[in-house]
């Protein structure tokens with residue numbers, strides 16, 4: 077299969093997934109600033125992080141990448157547990173069909189982010205910190221910890237649904 081995985085990544089999670097997806101499907105991975113001009117791909121995958129529910133630069137990248145291939149899929153890295161419910165919510169918020177999106181658990185290192193991202197996430201951490209201990213959910217605790225210490229939830233297992241979808245789609249083409 078001729079495939080291309082393009083990534084835009086703030087802390088490396090989407091870069092890692094783009095490289096693993098390209099390796100699994102025998103394709104190539106590229107940073108979003110060095111996209112090949114020539115199209116003709118069977119599949120183009122865009123890998124980027126979820127920021128406040130939105131997939132980083134998706135509308136712009138979709139417009140650029142869709143014409144390069146027969147199929148377009150999105151691999152989005154997020155900090156929350158990538159449940160089916162959360163994936164459905166993110167797909168809807170970003171104007172994607174559920175089948176076009178695969179959510180993958182990413183990483184967090186506040187120190188490596190830019191000023192505004194750090195400021196927003198410090199506010200999220202303070203809000204959780206102010207909650208009464210009894211009122212905190214497991215998700216709150218995980219998020220608080222990830223915003224306090226560098227955390228890496230990336231795992232190659234998260235690419236499997238996308239790889240399966242890509243292979244099935246290619247057989248049916």
Ligand SMILES: Cc1cc2nc3c(=O)[nH]c(=O)nc-3n(C[C@H](O)[C@H](O)[C@H](O)COP(=O)(O)O)c2cc1C
Pocket residue numbers: 084085086087088089090091124125126127128129130153154155156181182183184189193196197
């Ligand atoms: C400003 C900001 C907002 C974020 N919002 C969310 C969010 O709404 N849901 C979530 O699960 N993760 C959120 N995250 C965490 C990122 O999705 C996570 O760090 C992911 O690994 C980013 O992928 P990347 O490292 O490839 O950019 C946010 C991160 C930043 C910096």
